[in-house]
Amino acid sequence: MSRVMSTFKTNYRKLNSGKVLINSKRLWISPFLVKIQAFVIVVFAMLFFGSATFAEDTLQNLIDQTPENGTLQLENKTYEGNVVISSPITIIGMEKTVIKGEGKGNVITVNTSDVTLKNFTVTHGGQDRNSGEEYAGIKIMEDGNTVDHIKITDCFHGVYLSQAHGNKVSNVTVIGRQNGEIAGQGNGLHLYYSNQNELINNHIDGTRDGIFFDYSNQNVAKGNKIQHTRYGLHYMYSDNNEFYKNIFSYNLGGAAIMESRGTILKDNQFTLNQGTRSYGLLMQSTDDTVITGNTFFQNQRGIYFDQSQKAIVKDNEFLQNQIGVEVWASSSDQVFSGNKFTNNIAAVLALGGKDNNQWSENKRGNYWGNSIPVLDLNQNGVGDYPVEYKSSLYQLVEDNELAYLFLKSPAISIYEKMNEVLNKQEVMVTDQYPLIDKEADRGNSYLYIFAFLLIIIAASAYWKTKRRREL
Amino acid sequence: MNYIWKEWKEESRSKGIWLALSMVILLSFFILLEARTLPSEHGFTVFLLSLFEMNVLILPLLSIFIASFSIIQEKELKTLMILTTKQESFQSFLFKKSLAVQAVILGVFVAWYLLFAVVMKFSFYFNMNYFMAFLLSVIFLVIIFNQIGLFLGSICNTRMQLIGANIFTWFVFVFLADLLFLYLLPNVSYDNVQVFSIFFFLDPIHTIPFYLETSLGVISVDHMSRLMEKMVWASPLLFLIIDTIVWVALSFVLSILLKGKGERI
Numbered sequence: 001m002s003r004v005m006s007t008f009k010t011n012y013r014k015l016n017s018g019k020v021l022i023n024s025k026r027l028w029i030s031p032f033l034v035k036i037q038a039f040v041i042v043v044f045a046m047l048f049f050g051s052a053t054f055a056e057d058t059l060q061n062l063i064d065q066t067p068e069n070g071t072l073q074l075e076n077k078t079y080e081g082n083v084v085i086s087s088p089i090t091i092i093g094m095e096k097t098v099i100k101g102e103g104k105g106n107v108i109t110v111n112t113s114d115v116t117l118k119n120f121t122v123t124h125g126g127q128d129r130n131s132g133e134e135y136a137g138i139k140i141m142e143d144g145n146t147v148d149h150i151k152i153t154d155c156f157h158g159v160y161l162s163q164a165h166g167n168k169v170s171n172v173t174v175i176g177r178q179n180g181e182i183a184g185q186g187n188g189l190h191l192y193y194s195n196q197n198e199l200i201n202n203h204i205d206g207t208r209d210g211i212f213f214d215y216s217n218q219n220v221a222k223g224n225k226i227q228h229t230r231y232g233l234h235y236m237y238s239d240n241n242e243f244y245k246n247i248f249s250y251n252l253g254g255a256a257i258m259e260s261r262g263t264i265l266k267d268n269q270f271t272l273n274q275g276t277r278s279y280g281l282l283m284q285s286t287d288d289t290v291i292t293g294n295t296f297f298q299n300q301r302g303i304y305f306d307q308s309q310k311a312i313v314k315d316n317e318f319l320q321n322q323i324g325v326e327v328w329a330s331s332s333d334q335v336f337s338g339n340k341f342t343n344n345i346a347a348v349l350a351l352g353g354k355d356n357n358q359w360s361e362n363k364r365g366n367y368w369g370n371s372i373p374v375l376d377l378n379q380n381g382v383g384d385y386p387v388e389y390k391s392s393l394y395q396l397v398e399d400n401e402l403a404y405l406f407l408k409s410p411a412i413s414i415y416e417k418m419n420e421v422l423n424k425q426e427v428m429v430t431d432q433y434p435l436i437d438k439e440a441d442r443g444n445s446y447l448y449i450f451a452f453l454l455i456i457i458a459a460s461a462y463w464k465t466k467r468r469r470e471l
Numbered sequence: 472m473n474y475i476w477k478e479w480k481e482e483s484r485s486k487g488i489w490l491a492l493s494m495v496i497l498l499s500f501f502i503l504l505e506a507r508t509l510p511s512e513h514g515f516t517v518f519l520l521s522l523f524e525m526n527v528l529i530l531p532l533l534s535i536f537i538a539s540f541s542i543i544q545e546k547e548l549k550t551l552m553i554l555t556t557k558q559e560s561f562q563s564f565l566f567k568k569s570l571a572v573q574a575v576i577l578g579v580f581v582a583w584y585l586l587f588a589v590v591m592k593f594s595f596y597f598n599m600n601y602f603m604a605f606l607l608s609v610i611f612l613v614i615i616f617n618q619i620g621l622f623l624g625s626i627c628n629t630r631m632q633l634i635g636a637n638i639f640t641w642f643v644f645v646f647l648a649d650l651l652f653l654y655l656l657p658n659v660s661y662d663n664v665q666v667f668s669i670f671f672f673l674d675p676i677h678t679i680p681f682y683l684e685t686s687l688g689v690i691s692v693d694h695m696s697r698l699m700e701k702m703v704w705a706s707p708l709l710f711l712i713i714d715t716i717v718w719v720a721l722s723f724v725l726s727i728l729l730k731g732k733g734e735r736i
Contacts, residue, residue: 179693230694249513252694272513274689276699297509298517298689319509320517399657401698402664405671406656408680410528411649454497 059083059099063091074120081107081124085115093120101125106139107155116146125155127184134186136160137174140167147172156186158207161194161216170200176207178228187234188226191216199224209234210251213241213260221246231256231282232273235263243268254280254299261287271297276404279304280321283311283331290314296321300404302344305331314338314361318347322407326397329353337361340369340437345407347371348428349394355429365433374434383434388427392419478541478571482579487540491533492579498525499587507594515595516687519605523683526609527676530580532641534616535623538572542624543633562727565625569723573617580613581606604686608679611715615675618722625726648674661698668702678714682707 059079066072071090074097081101085091085108093099097120101107104126108117117138126135137155138147141162149171152158158174161167174188188204189211191197199221204210210226213219213235222244226232232248233255235241240262247269248254254270257263263286270280278300283289289311296302302318305311305327315338318324324344327334329352336359341347347368359365363382368374374383393416396403406412419425482488502525506518545551545568555561584606591597623640627633652671659667672678684690685707692703705713 179691228688228691250688250691252691272516272689274684275691275695277696298513298520396653396656400659401696402659402667402702403653403656405677406649406653408524409649409676411646411653414646415650415653454500458493458497 063089066091069114081122082109083107084109084111086112088112088114090116090118091120092116092118095119097121098123101137101155104128104135106135106137106160108138110138110140110145111142113142113144115142116148117150118146118148119150121151121153123152123154127156129183134160134190136186136190140164143167146170151175157190158186158188158204160190161192161197163193164197165195166197167194168198168200169202170198172202174202174204174207176205176229178206187212188229190214191219191238195219198222204229204232210248212236213238217241220244225249227251233257235260239263242266247271248273248280252278253282256282256284257286257289258282258284259286261289263289265289265291265294267293269295269297270299270302271295273299274322275300276401279326282306283308286311291316295319296324301326303327305334307331309333311335316340318342318344320344322346322404323349323393323397325349326351327355327357329356332356334358335361336366337364338366338435340367341371342367342369344371345412346391346393346428347389349391349397350426350428351394351398355427359429359431360433363433365431365435367435367437368431369437372431372434374436376436381436381438383431383436386430386432387434389429389431390420390425391428392416392425394426394428474567474571475574478568478575481541481544482537482575487537488576488579491537492583494529494533495526495580495583496587498529499583503590503594515591515598516601516689518591518595519601519687520684520689523605523608523680526612527680528645530609530612531616531644531676532637534576534613535620535637535641537576538617538620539624539627539633539637540630541572542568542621543627543630546624546628547630561730565621565723565726569618569621572621573614576617577610577613580609584609601687604683608683608686611682611711612675612679615715615718618719622722622726626729644674644676648676661701664698664701665704668704671702672710673714673717675714675718678707678710682711 059081060083062072063083063085066089068087069089071092074091074093076094076096078098078100081099082105083099099107099120099122101122101124103124107122107125122137125137128135134157135155136157136159137152138150138158139160139162140147141164143165145164145167147159147167147169151173153175159169159172169189176188177185185208187209188207189199189202191212192214194216195218197219199211199219201223204224204226206228208230210229210232211221211224211234214237216238217240219241221241224246226246226248227250229251231253232251233243235255235257237259239260242264243266245267249269249271251273252275254273265281273280280296280299280301281291281303283303284306286308287310289308291303291311292314294316296316297319299321301323302321303313303325305325307330309332311334313334313336317340319342321344324341324347326349329350334357336357365382368387368389372387372389374387375385376383378384393407393412499522502518502521506514506521509517551564554564588602591602619640620637623633623636627636655667681690685692692707695703
């Protein structure tokens with residue numbers, strides 16, 4: 001820069017003196033022209049050097065100037081995007097650090113490995129659906145990157161992993177549009193041909209789908225909280241992924257696992273996923289899934305099985321769902337054991353034909369609560385005889401989607417009773433070894449004792465007041 | 472105002488409203504105890520839903536009984552005859568009586584739920600918007616069934632008639648109507664679903680819970696099937712308002728047209 005300046009000064013002095021050598025001939029130029037030329041040169045020089053000086057403040061320049069494996073500490077202010085990260089660096093923000101995109105394209109594109117993004121907000125990404133590319137707040141296209149404590153708003157997708165493996169996305173909050181046209185909304189986290197990634201403790205609210213898996217294998221999702229989406233988890237053509245302790249609530253569907261195999265779902269909560277087409281967990285064309293220790297609470301259907309085979313459904317709790325398990329005849333060879341069915345309107349409905357699943361394993365069936373009375377005279381915790389769960393609701397549900405609107409109706413119990421008397425019920429489940437839940441029985445008896453005490457207290461108070469009045 | 476004061480004095484001296492209230496209080500506490508054991512961070516939502524499920528069963532019955540007995544008492548004590556002979560027409564009497572009954576019964580139940588909100592606040596993550604949606608649902612439920620009770624009280628001549636009519640009406644709304652809907656359900660298709668929808672949403676036992684569930688965010692009206700989109704052709708709040716206007720107006724007009732004069736001796 002100093003060299004450029006000194007050349008400029010020399011030329012300016014020559015011009016100012018009015019003497020310039022051209023083609024070895026000495027020419028005299030008027031001082032006025034010299035001044036105009038000098039002015040133009042100065043303006044261009046200022047523009048050139050000035051722009052170089054301003055560019056130092058843009059985020060892209062700050063990123064470009066950060067050395068490999070170096071750290072860029074951002075201030076508590078809004079930086080204008082979009083940016084592309086092409087070398088392995090760490091970017092750390094502060095509480096009020098915001099990276100605001102241009103409203104087109106990806107706000108942050110990571111096309112290298114070993115980048116860490118931490119503690120800032122990303123907003124105003126591209127929403128264009130006519131583009132060949134699906135835009136995101138953060139698009140990761142390489143392996144081994146970390147995204148931690150990032151908030152993403154006003155972007156199409158939140159974090160998009162495109163053929164990126166071994167990345168870690170944790171404590172990311174993605175806030176979507178909350179409602180509107182489905183196609184106009186993106187997903188919270190989107191995995192496309194991406195394997196062995198970790199998705200930990202993220203919070204997604206109001207996007208199209210919470211986490212979308214597309215041809216992505218061996219990923220782990222743990223402790224994520226997803227609500228107010230279409231499908232909390234939307235999962236296509238992906239194998240051997242694991243889901244632990246995630247909470248899916250207030251979605252149209254908690255998790256939709258489709259065309260996949262070897263999925264493990266353990267200790268997740270599927271809560272309050274309601275609507276005529278809703279479910280806690282949809283299993284469609286899936287094989288060899290392991291579903292253990294999950295809670296299905298207040299869903300339209302707890303689990304919905306369609307064209308799925310050989311799932312192990314073990315030690316889950318189905319509480320206050322309209323239908324605990326809805327299993328279509330196209331699904332077979334599922335093994336259900338140790339599951340606890342409590343206060344569901346229908347514990348199990350087998351639709352479209354005879355049930356082809358196994359309702360006990362190693363002489364261990366399921367807890368049926370009040371749905372099926374079980375006799376256990378030898379007090380070994382296992383029913384003395386096989387039991388059958390019967391229902392007539394299967395016909396209604398098979399015939400018309402609107403049947404789900406009536407499942408909570410007080411009339412349903414009368415409908416079931418009427419059909420029981422008329423012998424129109426069908427066997428939904430046969431459990432060879434039904435289990436007895438002694439803890440639940442004890443809990444209920446405490447409640448009855450409390451109710452009895454309350455009534456005694458109220459009655460004696462009334463009697464005392466009456467007696468005092470008489471006196 | 473005189474009517475409201477008179478109604479309050481009559482209701483507060485009779486045991487009916489206090490018995491009804493004590494039932495609601497007792498059941499509220501039972502549901503609270505059950506809800507506290509539920510394994511969810513969404514306990515408040517689930518609690519409100521459970522509480523309203525209980526209300527759907529008993530509040531119609533209690534409202535119908537209290538409101539209808541208030542009218543039949545006017546007939547039995549001949550105060551209705553005195554009032555309508557001198558200064559009031561039956562229409563104006565019924566209008567003022569309706570206002571008074573609504574004010575007193577609503578006042579008692581709303582006061583209870585406001586008081587109970589304090590208990591809720593200490594037991595759950597309290598959400599004011601959710602609570603207001605719940606309270607509004609209770610108010611609409613009570614208004615509709617109070618007016619139906621006033622209608623039944625107007626058309627019946629004796630207490631025995633009235634008890635039968637009250638229980639029958641409650642049974643129709645809570646059980647029989649849904650059994651009829653279930654019977655008709657296989658004939659419902661995409662083409663005729665809107666006709667079905669009109670009858671479905673005219674039933675306050677469907678409309679009010681639907682409003683509450685959508686207000687609590689449990690049911691979304693955003694991602695519905697084509698059939699459901701055609702079925703739900705207005706906002707849940709609009710359904711609720713239409714429903715209330717229809718039932719209150721219908722009950723009022725029918726009360727005037729079919730009024731009974733009380734037991735003839």
